[in-house]
Structure formats: C-alpha cells, structure tokens
Amino acid sequence: MDTQYYIKSYCKIKEAHVTFNNNIVFEDDAKDLKSFLKNIYKHLALKYAKFFKMDNLSKLAFLGAELLLQDDEKDTDRDIAIVLSNRASSLETDRKHQEAIQDKEKYYPSPAIFVYTLPNIAVGEISIRHQLKSENAFFVFDTFNAEFLCNYATVLLEKNKAESVLCGWVDVDGENYDGFMYLVSRKGKIKHTIKELTNLYQN
Amino acid sequence: MEELKLELKNKIIENLNLEDVSIDEIGDNDPLFGDGLGLDSIDALELIVMLDKDYGIKLLDPKEGKKIFESIEVMATYIAEHRK
C-alpha cells in the first residue's frame, strides 16, 4: 500500500450546523431532527420527492452525499464506492417497528417503516439518487473507527475496485445525530490518513 | 362520498409522506400509480395496511390492490361498499 490517496472533500452535519470543507453551509435552530433535515433539504433547493419517505438515518446520509457529489455528473457511469458506518445501526426505526407490533390489539406493522430497519438502506438511497452501481458496504462500530475506514477505502482503491470512495459516519439515535462524510480520491490536498480523519472528525 | 374522498387524499399524503403534494393536486380519477402520483410497490403495501387499520378491510390477495388503488374514486367506492 504505497500509493497516497487524498480526502477530496468532506462535510459534517452536526450540532445544528452543516459544514462543507470546514465552511458553514447552513445553520438552524429547528425544534427536532426531522425538521432540521427538511430545512437542509430546502436550503440545498433539492427536488427529490423520495426524500420525504426516508427515515432520519437515510435522510442524513442522503444530504451528506448531496453535498459531496454535487459537482459530479449524474448521468455518467461513475465508479464511486460507498462505505458508511455508525453506532446505532437502524435502531431508531427499529424502535418504531417494534412499537407497531408491541400491542397485539393494535398490531399494524408498516412496510414503509420495516424497509428502513436495515442501515444499508441509506447506502441504497444514495446509490439510487446518484446512479452508483458500485462497491458498497455498511459497518457498525462502538465509535467512529478511522483506522478501519481508512484501511478499507485504501484496499478498494489499491485493488481498483473503485475510482473513489464515499466514506462516512452517519449516526441517528433518538434526537441525537452525527454526520461526517468524505470523498477519498486519487487527487486532493488533504492526505488520506488515520490521523487526518481523526482530526477532521473531532474538530 | 365526497367526504371520504377528501379523507383518503389527506391520509394518502400523510401516510405515504407525499410532502410536496397538496390535496388539490390529486384528482378523483387520476391514476395513483405509474405516471400519476408516482407511487411504488412499498406504497401499495402501505395502502393495504391503511385499509385494514382504518377501515377494517383485509385484502387477502395483494393483486386485488392493483385494481382498488387505481384512483381515489375507485378506492372510495370500494371502501364505502366493504368497510366495517
């Protein structure tokens, strides 16, 4: 693994702020996460009706991908792998599905909720939106795992399994959320290292 | 019947999260699937749950849904005839 790769761009959706390459794109004092995510959608002037069908985890990941892939052509066959991770998996939606089946007198499992009880649906939503028929995976860790993500993205690039890699940590647990996504590429200014990733995530 | 149709439009917008659609945009005879509202297979399953939950109608054969969910008009007629 001798080739140096770079973090081409990165974004954060955290603590009522949206930043792109460390510049504030949007800030908001929405009362809840759902409204905050909707306000970002509006701020970015997106037109994508499916957004409103997504659960908060998919919305968070979707918006991060919009920021990072905004300059790219959607029609061309781009080889961008997607590697996402978080702590709570799809637990927020799992709780909703459990609620729908807990009471046997009011037992109405909803297919529109159940389908989001898998964290990799967020990867699927981004793939559909940007027509990325590429390598993809979803991982769960206790905390942001810069070491694993850095090594995994490097292997994908090293073995020519992708041209670039959309990586990130997208966690939603109740009203708590934490989004950090970045694009690893063969060109850029910030070196793709565990140290840099840890730095960017923490600061 | 008009009341039921209005109720259905409201429910569809809410249950299927059609945030960008307003009630006036759904005509009684507009197709709900395909070119119309652009609903998909998960929406069809969700409508089956709605029939059960709100109107006590159980569809045993999901293929039946295709006909019933053709438009608001067809849905309202079916519900009026079968509701419990």
Place this chain on the structure above:
Amino acid sequence: MKQIFITYNNIISSLGFDTISNIENVSNGVSGIKKIDDDNLLQQPFYSSLIDTVKLDVAFQNIGDITAYTRLEKMMILSLKDVISQSNIPLDAKTGFIISTTKGNVDTLDENSSFPKERAYLSELGKQIQQFLSIQNEAVIVSNACVSGVMAVSISKRMIESKLYEHVLIVSGDVVSEFILSGFQSFQALSDAPCKPFSKNRTGITIGEAAASVLVTSNENYLSKDAVQILGDASHNDANHISGPSRTGEGLVRSMKSAFKEANIETQQIDYVSLHGTATNYNDEMEAIALNRMHLEKVPVNSLKGYYGHTLGASGLLETIVGMQSLYNNCLYPSYGFDELGVSQSINIIEKTKKKELTVFLKTASGFGGSNTAVIFKKNKNK
C-alpha cells in the same frame, strides 16, 4: 498477492450443531423447515427452520450461564468457539474479528424481553461475544441486509490484504423473531408453505435461524482438509429500488464480473453456483436473468433455502460452508423443494444428489437496499 483461505468452520442450525451433522442431513435430503404455531412469534401458524431451545441451552450450559446471554449470543458463541478450538488460532492482535448480522439482538426491544434494551445495539452484541471468547480485537460488524454473511467473507479477505491482520474470525447469525416475521409479513413476502426456490409454484420466503462461523487466514499452517481459497469477490449495488431487486440483475452481474476479473478465471471454469434463491417471484427471476447474462445458465446451481429457510445475516456464510463441503466431498446437493422451473430463462437446477469432480464454485447473494455480493472459491488441492 498472497493466497487467502477459508478453513475451519461451523454451522449451528435446525439441522445440527456442527458442519458434519448439517451436511449429513443435507445429503440425506432432510429439511429443517417445520410448521410453527407460536403466538409470541406470529399470530397465525407459519413455516420456519428453528433451533431447538432446549438443545441450545444444554449445549451452552457446559460453557456459560444460559440466562445471562441472549438466544443469538448463545448460538454465536457456541459456533465461533467450535472454530477457535478446531483451529487453535491465537486470539491476538493479528486475528481480526467480524460479526455479520441483519438484526442482532433486536428482540430485546420487546417489552417482554428480560434483557435491557441496550442489548439491541450491535456493538453490545460484539462486546458480549468478544469478552466471552477473550478475543483481542473489537468486532467489525457488517450489517448489509441479506448479503451480510457472504459479504463478511469478502471483507475478511480485504482486511488481510490491508496487511493489518493475518487471520480473521467471522461469526454470522440471526434469530427468528416477531420483529422479523411481522415485517416480512407486512411485505406479503412470507410463504404459506415451505419455500420452493425457482419453482413455478413458489409462494415466497420461509424465514429460518442459524449461526455460522469460519476462520479466514493467509497462513498455510492453519488450513483444514476442506479449506478453499478465496479467488475473487465483489459487492455492487443495483441503484434501482430499496426493496425490490433490479429487473435486469445489474448489480449482481457487476458483482460477478468484478469477482471473475479478480479471480482471473473464465466462466467455463465454474463447477457449481450456490445461489441466493429466496423463492420470491422477483428475486429468483432476477437471478436467472443475471446467470444468463453471465453465460452461466448450464452450470449446476441450487438454493439451500429449502433446507434452512432464509437465515438472513447467516445465510451467505452458511451456504458458503455447505459449498465448501460440496467441493470437499465432490458432491452436488439438490435444491430442496424444487419441482418445475418457474423463471423465464433456463438455468440448470440440481435435482438429485450427484457425485462429480468439483474444483471452483461461485456463491452469490442479493438483498434489500439493492445489495449484491459474489465470491469465487477454489478447492485447496495441496492438502
């Protein structure tokens, strides 16, 4: 690039608590699917392949407190412990650890569960298993819907290729819960009879439960007699729909192409394909289309869902292990439940147990979120 192998393995399922007893049942044409009548799981009777609770507790009480661990934890610990003792692998920093599961301990969200709700966090499941078995590394948890089990194999190989690890232990598992059954039922995907993959009269999925474990290694001192080399692997998205598979099989075709390219072999060299075959209309049709696009329509194929049901996060690894045994025994096992071909394109379903010299096999899986995985394995003939 160094060679990477899957070696020691274990399956815990309705058909047995080790690989040998599972294979004995499969080769004797025994299915683990039965009719279940249990209000706590589903309000009406359904078909499933369940692990006997008493048998599980009897096995577990020799090593731990049966009330302190969830059903899934007991299955996973027993399964992985078997692989660790068979292989004698050191559990140090050079041995990575992967768990693949779709829903983990999600059943602890139920108000009637005796476990705290925190147990539903997948990292909590990871800690329980890591601590019980004294594994040094934190678990890398792969949760990628129905492809998780075989995707874990691909990821283990990449972890070893990154030179961070010499070995990787994988345990895959999911349990049958009301959570899962109610969801698949709301999708109207549950079959009202034991599933019949690729058959004309198929009526949907049968859900099952299992845990499966393997050791993946680049060290030739740890090769078992049934070891296979991992030649190539890939996981591509359909970018089509979050629950339905692509009509053209695009993601699966791309996964297979990428795996073949890496393996540097021709499609004619494939002796057997272990398909996903969930017995839903769309899945089976999509797989038949993808096989034809890859010119693999004449290669013998099966789905093992007729024996085990769909064991979700375990299925891909469980079916890989059965594939390894096919190679080792030079034996093709029939696609249980199959009668008359019910897909639009011709494929070569294995209908009877058949002895045949086998060297290379392909394992595929597809699932929600548009996910697909393909991995190619080759028998290790040096042994």
